[in-house]
Amino acid sequence: MSLQANFESVALRDLDAMGDAERDALPFGVVGFAADTLVQVYNATEARMSGLDPTTVFGVPFFDAVAQCMNNFLVAQRFEDEPDLDAIVPYVLTLRMRPTKVRLRLLAAADLPRRYILIER
Secondary structure: OHHHOOOOOOOHHHHHHOOHHHHHOOOOEEEEEOOOOEEEEEOHHHHHHHOOOHHHHOOOEHHHHHOHHHOOOOOHHHHHHOOOEEEEEEEEEOOOOOOEEEEEEEEEOOOOOOEEEEEEO
16 A cells, blocks of 8 residues: 555545554655544654644644644635545645645545545645
């Protein structure tokens, strides 16, 4: 699976089927959350890049308490409006840091309970 686990092409179902160790080994940030936006997945790469301990974000509303800078029509609203979503969005992170250019990949499927944001710095 690791050969196909790159930012642009990793499949949502493969990402969802990975164990924590596999997701932790990915070279980009992975945040997984339920429809209620409570964080269920926060990989080691994202923890290192954001400076946030995963244990402090599990079970916390992602857009309201972890990444308020993504709580807008470009990111959070897309998960509300598009039940099936696979989009790459150029973005600038601004919360708790200097503005940082990133690429976000927004992933959701109507038949899967978990949604993902991949973050490539």
